[in-house]
Amino acid sequence: MFVLLVEDDDVIADAICTYLTHQGQAVEHVSTLSAATTYMQSSNFDLCILDLNLPDGNGINWLSWLRDNRFSLPVLILTASNTIDDKVIGLKKGADDYLVKPFDLRELLARLLSLKRRASDRLSNTITHGALQYDLEQHKALLNGTLVCLSRNEDLLLQTFLNSPQQILTQSQLKNVLYGVCDDVASNALNVHIFNLRKKLGAPAIETIRGLGFRLGTIEVSH
C-alpha cells in the first residue's frame, strides 16, 4: 500500500512511518495540508492517514476538498480529538475510519488493510491473480503454491500492481511508491526491480505499455 500520512507531530509521524515501512508498506509523510494537496495531485496514493489539527488548517476542510475533487482513496482520521461530534463530522465529511490518539500501531495497520480491502471490494487480505496468491498482511507471495522470495521493493511493486490490476502505472508513480515523492533515483533502478519481478513471476506478469508505463499482466498456472 502507498500511504499518505498527514501529521504535524514529528514523533508520531516517525513512529507510523517506521512501523508501516517495517511492515512492508510505503508511506509518504507531510506535516501540512498545503503539502498534502501538492502530493495528492502528483501521486497515486492507496490510503490517507489524516490528522485534524494541522498548522495551516483543519483536516476536515481538507477532507471536503479531497472529496469535492473526486479523490476516492480511503481516508483514516487519526486525531487526539475523541468527541462524538468530531467523529460524526469526520465520517460525514468523507472519512472512512476514525482512530483516536493514543493508538496501537498494529491496530492502525489492521484498519488500513481493512480499508484497502473494502476499497478493493475484496473479502480477505489475500489477492489471487492467476497462479499467484498474495497475502497483503503477511507479505507472502505463492506462485502455484510455492513461496516466492521478494525483496522489499519487489514486494511493494507487486502490491501496487495487484491493487490496481487494470490500471497503467507510470514510472513516476511507481518510483514514488518505492522511493518517496521527493527522492530522485537512478532511472534504471525501477527497471531492475521490474526485471526481477518478471524473472520470479514469469515474463507476462508485468506488461510494458510503451510511452505510458506498466500494467499487471497474466500469471499463468504451470502444469
Add this chain to the structure above:
Amino acid sequence: MSLRLRLTVLVAAVFLGFWLIASVWMISGLNNKLAVNFDQRLRSTAFMLGNILAHVPKDALSKSLPDIINASGVNTEKGLTCQISSLQGSIIASSNSQSFPHQPTLNQGFSYVSSEQAKWRTFTLITAQYKITIADKVAERDVLYHDLLISILIPPALAIFVALVLLWFAIGTGIRPIKLLIHALEKRGSHDLEPIQLNQPLKELQPLITSQNALMARLAKGISREKHFTSNAAHELRTPLAGILAQIQLAELTQDATQQKALGQAKKSAHRLNTILDNLLVLAHVDADTPPNTTEPWELESLITTVVTESNNNSARLTYSITASQPVCCMPSAMLTIVCRNLLDNAFKYSKANTAVVLAANLTATALKITISNHAHINPADLANMATRFWRKGAENGAGLGLSIVASIAEKYQGSLILKNDNALFIAEFTVPVKVNN
C-alpha cells in the same frame, strides 16, 4: 412566610397600632369629657332649680312640689333624680324617693352616694332656704359611655378590616412582577443559562434582571471557555502521549538502531509533554491567583541576567539591554521570569536561524517594559490570534500556550502585551504599570 403575607401583616400591624393608640387616646378623652358634661348637667340643673325655688314661697312649695313632680313625669327610675330638703334635713320633695336614699349630711358640691340598688353621682346646692341635690346613676352614665364608645370605635374597626382585605389583594397585584420573576427563575433548569425575559418588568426589578442576565452570560462564557480549554488541553496532552506510546511500541517491535531511535523519539515526546504540563500548571497558577498587594522588591538586572544565562543554546543570537535604577515591586520576579522565558522561547523558535534576538528591559517611574524583537514577519491576520490559548501555526511543536501565559500575566497585573510587525522584525512588548520601591 410569603412576601404577600409578610407585607400584609406588617401593614396591618402598623394600622392596628395607630388605631389602638388613637383609640386609647380618644377613649380616655371621651371618658373625661363625658364625666365633666354629666357633672355639669347636675350642677346646672341644681342651680336652675335653686333659682326657680327662690321665687316660690316656701309654704306653697312644700304643698305643691310633690304634686308637680309626680305630675311632670320626672319621678322615674331613669334620668336625673332631684331631692329637695330643708336646711334642717327634712325632705320636701324627691323625684325618686324609693331608690335614692336620703342624705342629710351631704355638703355643697359633687359627691358619690351608694345605696343598695345603685351608686349615684350627686351635686348638692345649698341655698338660703333649701338643700337641693341632683343625682345621676353611675350605671346609666356607664351605659351611655359604652354605647357612645361602640358607636365611635366599630366603624373605624370595620373600615380597617375592609382596608386590610383590600390591602391583601393590592399587595398581591403589586408584587405580581416579583412573582413572575420567581416563576421564571423556578422553571429554569439548572443548566439553563439563557437570559431572563419578562414582559414589562418593574423598573426596580430591571437592574436585578440585568445583573442576573449579565452574570449568566459571564457564566456561560466561562463554562464555554472552560470546556474549550479542557478539550484543547486534552488534545495537546494526548498528542505527545500518543507519540511516546507509539515509539515505545515501535521499540518493542524493532531492534538495534531502529529501537534506539524509537526510544530517543519517545524521550523527545516525553520532554514535550513535560513542557506542556509545566505551561498548563503555570497558566492555572496565573488564572487562579490574585495578584499580591505587596511584593518583595527585586532587581531587574539580576533577573534578566539569569534568564539570558538560561538560554545558553541561543546566547550567541541574543543581545540585551537593561535600564533600571531602582528595585521593582510591581509584580513577583517569578512572574516576570516566566514572561521573559516565554517571549524569548517564542522569539528563538519562530525566527530565522542565526538571526539576532534583542531583549530590552526598561524600568521607568510609571512602567516596566520588556521588549523582545526577532527576525520574523507574522501575517497581520494571525497577530490577533497569537495570544489565544492553544492557537498555533507553523511546523514547530508548540502547544500554543507561551504567549497566552504572557497575556494572562499582563492582564493580571493591569498591563498589556502588544504583538506587532516592524518591517522585517516581529516585536513583542510586555508592559505593566509600576510601583517603584522608595
